[in-house]
Amino acid sequence: MSAPAEMGEAESIVASPAAGRLPFRGIKLGTISQTLGPLASLIILSLLIWSQQDVFMSSGNWLNIARQASFNAILGIGMTFVILTGGIDLSVGSMVAVSSVLGGLLIFNQGWSMWPVVLAMILAGGLCGLANGLIITLGRIPPFIVTLGTMQVFRGIALQLTNGQPIFDITKVEPNFDIWGTRNFAGIPSPVIITAVVFVIGFLILRYTRLGLYTYSIGGNEQATRFSGVNINRYKLSVYTLMGLAAGIAGVMLTSRLNSAQPSVASGAELDAIAAVVIGGTSLFGGEGTIVGTIIGALLMAVIRNGLTLMHVTAFYQQIVIGAVIILAVLVDRLRRGASS
Amino acid sequence: MQLSSPGAMMSDTFPSAPVLELRGISKRFPGVVALDDVAFDLRAGEVHVLVGENGAGKSTLVKILSGIYQPDAGEILLDGKPITLPDPHAAQQLGISTVHQELNLVPQLDVGRNMFLGREPLRGAGVIDWPALYRGASTQLAALGMSFDPHTQVRGLGVALQQMTEIAKALVAKARVLILDEPTAAITMEETDQLFRIVTALRDQGAAIIFISHHLDDATRIGDRVTVLRDGQLVATLPMASTTQRELIRLMVGRELTQQFPERPHEPGPVALKVTGLSRQGILHDISFDVRRGEILGIAGLVGAGRTEVARAIFGIDRIDRGQIEIHGRAARIDSPGEAIRLRMALLPEDRKQQGLVLPLSVADNIAMAAPDKLPSPPGLVPPVRRARAADRFIQALRIRTPSSRQRVVNLSGGNQQKVVLAKWLLTEADIFFFDEPTRGIDVGAKVEVYHLMNELLARGAAIVMISSELPEVLGMSDRILVMREGRIVSELDGRSATQESVMTLAAAAEEDVA
Numbered sequence: 001m002s003a004p005a006e007m008g009e010a011e012s013i014v015a016s017p018a019a020g021r022l023p024f025r026g027i028k029l030g031t032i033s034q035t036l037g038p039l040a041s042l043i044i045l046s047l048l049i050w051s052q053q054d055v056f057m058s059s060g061n062w063l064n065i066a067r068q069a070s071f072n073a074i075l076g077i078g079m080t081f082v083i084l085t086g087g088i089d090l091s092v093g094s095m096v097a098v099s100s101v102l103g104g105l106l107i108f109n110q111g112w113s114m115w116p117v118v119l120a121m122i123l124a125g126g127l128c129g130l131a132n133g134l135i136i137t138l139g140r141i142p143p144f145i146v147t148l149g150t151m152q153v154f155r156g157i158a159l160q161l162t163n164g165q166p167i168f169d170i171t172k173v174e175p176n177f178d179i180w181g182t183r184n185f186a187g188i189p190s191p192v193i194i195t196a197v198v199f200v201i202g203f204l205i206l207r208y209t210r211l212g213l214y215t216y217s218i219g220g221n222e223q224a225t226r227f228s229g230v231n232i233n234r235y236k237l238s239v240y241t242l243m244g245l246a247a248g249i250a251g252v253m254l255t256s257r258l259n260s261a262q263p264s265v266a267s268g269a270e271l272d273a274i275a276a277v278v279i280g281g282t283s284l285f286g287g288e289g290t291i292v293g294t295i296i297g298a299l300l301m302a303v304i305r306n307g308l309t310l311m312h313v314t315a316f317y318q319q320i321v322i323g324a325v326i327i328l329a330v331l332v333d334r335l336r337r338g339a340s341s
Numbered sequence: 342m343q344l345s346s347p348g349a350m351m352s353d354t355f356p357s358a359p360v361l362e363l364r365g366i367s368k369r370f371p372g373v374v375a376l377d378d379v380a381f382d383l384r385a386g387e388v389h390v391l392v393g394e395n396g397a398g399k400s401t402l403v404k405i406l407s408g409i410y411q412p413d414a415g416e417i418l419l420d421g422k423p424i425t426l427p428d429p430h431a432a433q434q435l436g437i438s439t440v441h442q443e444l445n446l447v448p449q450l451d452v453g454r455n456m457f458l459g460r461e462p463l464r465g466a467g468v469i470d471w472p473a474l475y476r477g478a479s480t481q482l483a484a485l486g487m488s489f490d491p492h493t494q495v496r497g498l499g500v501a502l503q504q505m506t507e508i509a510k511a512l513v514a515k516a517r518v519l520i521l522d523e524p525t526a527a528i529t530m531e532e533t534d535q536l537f538r539i540v541t542a543l544r545d546q547g548a549a550i551i552f553i554s555h556h557l558d559d560a561t562r563i564g565d566r567v568t569v570l571r572d573g574q575l576v577a578t579l580p581m582a583s584t585t586q587r588e589l590i591r592l593m594v595g596r597e598l599t600q601q602f603p604e605r606p607h608e609p610g611p612v613a614l615k616v617t618g619l620s621r622q623g624i625l626h627d628i629s630f631d632v633r634r635g636e637i638l639g640i641a642g643l644v645g646a647g648r649t650e651v652a653r654a655i656f657g658i659d660r661i662d663r664g665q666i667e668i669h670g671r672a673a674r675i676d677s678p679g680e681a682i683r684l685r686m687a688l689l690p691e692d693r694k695q696q697g698l699v700l701p702l703s704v705a706d707n708i709a710m711a712a713p714d715k716l717p718s719p720p721g722l723v724p725p726v727r728r729a730r731a732a733d734r735f736i737q738a739l740r741i742r743t744p745s746s747r748q749r750v751v752n753l754s755g756g757n758q759q760k761v762v763l764a765k766w767l768l769t770e771a772d773i774f775f776f777d778e779p780t781r782g783i784d785v786g787a788k789v790e791v792y793h794l795m796n797e798l799l800a801r802g803a804a805i806v807m808i809s810s811e812l813p814e815v816l817g818m819s820d821r822i823l824v825m826r827e828g829r830i831v832s833e834l835d836g837r838s839a840t841q842e843s844v845m846t847l848a849a850a851a852e853e854d855v856a
Contacts, residue, residue: 208722208723208724208725209722209723210713210721210722211721212723213706213709213710213713213723216699216702216706217699217702217706220699220700221695221698221699221700223695223696224690224695224696224697224698224699225699226658227656227658227678227688227690227696227697228678228682228711229677229678229679229681229682229683229711229769230678230679230710231677231679287699287702
């Protein structure tokens with residue numbers, strides 16, 4: 001077939017009657033500036049806390065902050081994918097619980113060794129995510145409703161599996177299980193290393209793969225993406241499965257950290273993850289945002305908690321501050337956009 | 342076509358003092374001067390048409406007058422007194438109402454409630470006097486010559502009736518200055534006639550009306566005076582009776598467009614797409630046609646005749662009940678757009694922003710979207726560098742005016758957006774193109790560019806199916822014309838011998854004539 005494939009470079013296709021005109025109206029600030037806001041808040045807040053508490057700036061404390069942020073950051077990375085497509089996943093906390101409980105049972109009751117258990121925990125999360133994706137795409141039900149339902153279902157499964165009882169002292173049976181949550185490698189806490197790996201994978205997927213391109217475009221305009229021949233369901237399934245895998249990894253990390261598998265663990269984790277994503281500048285309508293922003297969002301939340309704790313502010317006040325910061329972050333973003341348009 | 346309205350004479354003979362006057366209005370955005378020292382005046386009892394290419398500054402002017410933007414310099418006078426319009430509410434309070442291109446109605450409410458939204462008649466203490474509201478609505482609608490029930494849900498109304506509702510709403514707000522932004526862009530000729538009757542009646546009652554349009558036919562028909570903007574500057578304000586469409590085009594683009602529909606050598610090749618007996622329950626009935634390489638098949642018809650549905654069905658968006666499709670002589674089953682793309686078909690949809698583009702994404706991402714496998718990269722990967730390189734090629738070849746391939750398409754003008762959609766399909770190496778309303782909402786200069794690009798495709802052996810509501814475009818570009826009515830093809834005409842009248846007669850004929 002002699003296709004009219006591509007227009008040759010030098011070919012003058014049409015004498016442009018309006019050449020030389022100003023080409024567009026209203027330049028928007030680039031994508032870098034999307035993360036500048038949260039980053040600036042992070043820096044300013046850190047300096048503020050530092051001015052009150054010297055110990056805050058110590059490398060030990062920062063490693064502490066990074067470790068505290070990592071659980072939320074991993075969930076946030078998965079959540080960024082979901083939110084970029086214009087979706088939401090409320091079931092992540094319950095998925096973490098399923099993964100955690102499954103790990104405890106496999107170690108205690110089945111006597112599995114560590115690596116297969118870890119793999120099974122991650123895959124369990126992935127399966128939960130896949131289930132979410134299947135119901136959302138095949139049932140054509142809004143993700144909010146589907147995951148509101150599966151949040152209960154997954155939590156129920158986790159509770160039923162252990163009759164509501166926690167499984168303690170995992171390291172008694174599997175002494176090396178603490179490598180995922182408590183140990184340091186080269187002075188860096190393992191959760192931070194795991195988060196870094198997940199971040200790099202997430203970043204590469206978003207930037208270099210079709211899945212990444214379509215994650216943005218589905219959220220930006222699902223119809224136009226479908227009309228471009230993209231199998232929307234396939235990519236949505238992938239995104240919810242990725243979210244599940246991230247929850248599975250977070251489950252491994254948390255189980256190791258707590259040295260126990262608890263069916264009631266990580267309740268409310270979905271809201272922290274969504275908060276990190278939103279503070280990081282990702283639009284809840286989808287199509288715009290970065291996981292760099294999400295990492296900053298998760299760090300910001302950890303810095304606030306850490307800093308306030310250092311300043312002996314009660315956990316109740318911390319909650320008030322975090323809540324205010326979420327609203328403030330979106331407000332600042334709105335004002336910034338308003339100013340540039 | 343040059344229809345002068347009686348009003349044009351009137352406002353020449355009885356010039357009244359301006360109701361609204363703009364002096365030295367300037368507005369800058371980062372990187373561009375949208376309006377530069379523009380003067381404009383509007384008198385009671387006139388329809389003042391505002392024309393200009395996309396990006397000329399019409400929308401900015403409208404947004405300043407409706408209180409959405411604040412001018413950087415200049416003053417606005419109402420009845421000779423300087424005013425400020427800090428927000429849309431202030432503009433409405435002063436009697437300046439705007440019917441935007443994107444209508445601002447609440448679809449879940451009925452016509453009456455929409456008309457009185459924010460101005461509900463009260464029985465005191467916040468209790469709404471519903472009977473009074475619906476009486477008022479009926480009266481207002483009747484005054485506009487509209488006979489529909491104010492209890493009708495807005496959701497169920499067509500664009501034209503929604504527009505009427507907006508106009509009625511403006512009258513409820515006691516508008517003295519009515520701004521109509523592209524009111525004829527999405528309505529049929531008949532509906533346009535009705536709109537014009539209403540606009541004329543309002544003018545004769547003393548309303549001052551600003552009318553923005555891309556359609557010079559409409560502009561010359563309804564306008565008493567016309568103001569031409571170009572690149573944010575005032576070019577001229579003229580009585581409509583003393584100018585012509587040709588002169589207006591010249592003023593708009595800055596030079597004469599000698600050939601609006603470029604000539605091309607006519608030598609159709611073998612059949613590229615053949616459709617037989619295509620049917621979809623209640624929508625399409627027994628659609629059969631073919632289109633050859635090197636030829637444009639135009640599809641004309643009224644809005645709702647099923648033209649877009651034909652393209653959607655062939656492209657695998659809508660399921661079909663019956664019918665065969667042959668691509669280059671081979672039978673094809675197409676159940677998804679992905680399959681259509683593999684068969685090298687392309688669809689440039691009528692609603693560019695909703696169906697053709699992902700607005701928040703960059704030019705490069707939009708272009709790469711339909712054919713990531715055509716970028717030189719390992720399977721599954723679409724490295725940004727490759728996207729940008731491919732996009733740069735098309736930016737150059739199609740003369741897409743954008744600062745870079747990283748620019749978000751939402752910031753491009755309509756014509757350039759359409760070129761991005763075309764670039765997307767060129768990257769898929771498609772050779773059968775469906776152009777659905779290819780020049781809707783884009784300016785005169787960009788239109789001609791699109792026509793040239795279509796001819797370029799033909800020269801390279803592509804087959805084009807063009808759906809259009811603009812008759813001059815259908816007649817000027819098509820080799821053959823299918824006329825559709827109520828989901829059926831009622832006639833096939835030769836592109837050279839068809840006339841606007843012959844097409845319209847077939848498209849709009851009454852049901853009994855069909856048998």
